[in-house]
Amino acid sequence: MWSKKLVLMPCLFAVFEICHRSHSPLCSLFQIPKPTKIQVKIGQLILSPLLNQCVYSLHMLCRVQNKVFKINTSLINMSLKIVVLAKQVPDTRNVGKDAMTPEGTVNRAALPAIFNPEDLNALEQALRLKEQNPGSTVSILTMGPPRATDVIREGLYRGADNGYLLSDRAFAGADTLATSYALATAIKKIGMPDIVIGGRQAIDGDTAQVGPQVAQKLDLNQVTYVTSVDSVENGKITVTRTIDGGIERVEAPLPILLTVNGNAAPCRPRNAKLVMKYKRATAPMERTADMPHAEEYDKKPYLTVTQWSVADVDGDVSQCGLAGSPTKVKAVQNIVFKAKESKRLTGSDADVEGLVKELLDSHTIG
Numbered sequence: 001m002w003s004k005k006l007v008l009m010p011c012l013f014a015v016f017e018i019c020h021r022s023h024s025p026l027c028s029l030f031q032i033p034k035p036t037k038i039q040v041k042i043g044q045l046i047l048s049p050l051l052n053q054c055v056y057s058l059h060m061l062c063r064v065q066n067k068v069f070k071i072n073t074s075l076i077n078m079s080l081k082i083v084v085l086a087k088q089v090p091d092t093r094n095v096g097k098d099a100m101t102p103e104g105t106v107n108r109a110a111l112p113a114i115f116n117p118e119d120l121n122a123l124e125q126a127l128r129l130k131e132q133n134p135g136s137t138v139s140i141l142t143m144g145p146p147r148a149t150d151v152i153r154e155g156l157y158r159g160a161d162n163g164y165l166l167s168d169r170a171f172a173g174a175d176t177l178a179t180s181y182a183l184a185t186a187i188k189k190i191g192m193p194d195i196v197i198g199g200r201q202a203i204d205g206d207t208a209q210v211g212p213q214v215a216q217k218l219d220l221n222q223v224t225y226v227t228s229v230d231s232v233e234n235g236k237i238t239v240t241r242t243i244d245g246g247i248e249r250v251e252a253p254l255p256i257l258l259t260v261n262g263n264a265a266p267c268r269p270r271n272a273k274l275v276m277k278y279k280r281a282t283a284p285m286e287r288t289a290d291m292p293h294a295e296e297y298d299k300k301p302y303l304t305v306t307q308w309s310v311a312d313v314d315g316d317v318s319q320c321g322l323a324g325s326p327t328k329v330k331a332v333q334n335i336v337f338k339a340k341e342s343k344r345l346t347g348s349d350a351d352v353e354g355l356v357k358e359l360l361d362s363h364t365i366g
Contacts, residue, residue: 078194078232079135082126083187085198085211086119086140086155088148092203113147115154118199120267122260125229126197127159127268133232137161139190143171143182146285152305156278157270162302164190165283168309173322176205180213182320185313187218195237196257200225208259215257222257223250227264283307 090111123140130136140155142148143166152163166186174182187196196215201208208224215222223239227247230238238251242261280293283305287294297303310320318324345351359365 078133078235080129080133080137080195080232081191081193082129082136082138082195082197083190083193084119084123084126084138084140084155084160085183085196085214086123086142086151087116087199087202088113088142088144088151089116089202089204090114113150115151116199116202118201118203118260118262119151120199121262121264122197122199122258123155123158123160124265124267125226125258125260126195128265129195129229129232130159139163139193141183141186141190142166143174143179143186146283149281149283149286149305152283153278153281154270156281157275158268159271159274163305165305165307166309166313167283167285167307168320170310170315170317170320170323173325174320175325175327176207176209176213177326178320178322178324180210180217181324182310182313182315183210184214184217185315186308187214189308189313192218192255194254194256195232196220196255198257198259200259200261211257211259218257220255220257221252222259223252224259226258226260229258278303281305 091114123138126138130138138155138160140152140160140163142151142163144151146165146167148167149163149165152160152165155163164186166182171178171182187193196218198211198214200211202210212222212224214220223241225242226239227242228240230240230249232238232254236251236253237256237258238249239258240247240249242263280296281303282297284307287297310317316324345355356365
C-alpha cells in the first residue's frame with residue numbers, strides 16, 4: 001500500500017523530525033499537537049517546489065500514534081506563472097497635428113513614447129503577487145517596433161524576470177482584434193500562465209477591448225476593472241474591482257486574465273541594483289555591429305530580450321496588423337481649441353442670467 005502511494009512522490013529520501021520544540025515553519029504547516037514527533041520522507045529540508053507538489057499527498061501518508069494529521073493548506077504559497085501585457089504608447093499630453101497618419105493610424109515616430117500608465121498599475125499587482133508567492137515569475141509581453149523594448153527594460157528594472165517582444169512589420173497597424181490575436185498566440189508559445197494581467201486600456205486608443213479579447217481567444221476566466229489582488233490560494237484568486245456606485249470582491253478559479261484600473265496602487269520605482277543589472281538588456285533588432293560591450297551578451301544571456309516575429313509564434317499573417325484589422329478609420333480631424341476672448345464673471349445674479357441668455361442665443365444650450 002505504501003509503495004503505491006509513494007509513486008506520487010518520487011525521489012523522497014531524506015528523513016527529518018518535527019517536534020514541539022522545533023521552530024521550523026513546517027510545524028505550523030502540519031497541524032500536529034504537542035508533544036508529538038513525526039518522521040516523514042520528504043526529500044530536502046527546505047521549502048522547495050518539490051514540497052509544494054508533495055504536501056497535498058502527505059495527509060494520506062503521515063500517521064502518528066494512529067492519528068491522521070491534515071495539512072494546513074492556507075499556509076502554502078502557490079508558485080505562479082504571471083504574464084503582464086504592457087504597451088508602449090505615445091504620450092497624449094504632446095499630441096500635435098502630425099499625431100495621425102493619413103491611413104488613420106497613430107504616427108508613433110512623431111510622438112514621445114511612454115509606458116502605458118495603467119499597465120504600470122498592472123505590473124505592480126504582478127510584482128506583489130510574486131513577493132507573496134515565492135518561486136513565482138513575472139514576464140513582460142509587448143508588441144511594437146524595436147524601441148518598444150524600453151517597456152520591457154522598465155519592467156526588469158522594477159522586478160520582472162524576463163520579457164518578450166513581438167516585432168514584425170506584419171504586426172503594424174493592428175486594431176484591437178489583430179493585437180489580441182498576436183498576444184494570444186505569443187502567450188500560447190510562452191506556455192499557459194496562471195495569471196495574465198494588464199491595464200484596463202491604453203491611452204492611445206481608450207477601447208478597453210484587448211484584455212477581454214485575449215481572454216476570449218485563450219478561453220480564460222476574466223475579471224476587469226480590478227483595483228487590487230487580495231489573495232491567491234487553493235487554485236483561486238480573490239480581487240477587488242470597481243463597479244458603478246461602489247466596489248465588489250470577486251473570487252474566481254485560475255487560470256485567469258485581469259485588467260487593472262488606474263486607481264490601483266501605483267507602480268514601484270526602479271530598483272538601482274536592477275537598473276545596473278539590466279541597463280544593457282536589448283532585443284536583437286536593437287543591436288548594431290559597432291555596439292559597445294557586445295561581448296557581454298554571450299556571457300550574460302539575461303541581457304538578451306526574447307524577440308519573436310509572426311512566424312516565430314506560428315501566427316496567421318492574414319489575422320495580424322492591418323490585414324487582420326476590420327476597424328477602418330473614415331476620417332481624421334485635428335481639433336485645436338483657441339481662446340479668442342475671455343470674460344470674467346462674478347457670482348451675481350445678473351452675470352449668471354447674462355451668461356445663460358448668451359448660451360441660449362448661441363444655441364450652445366437649450
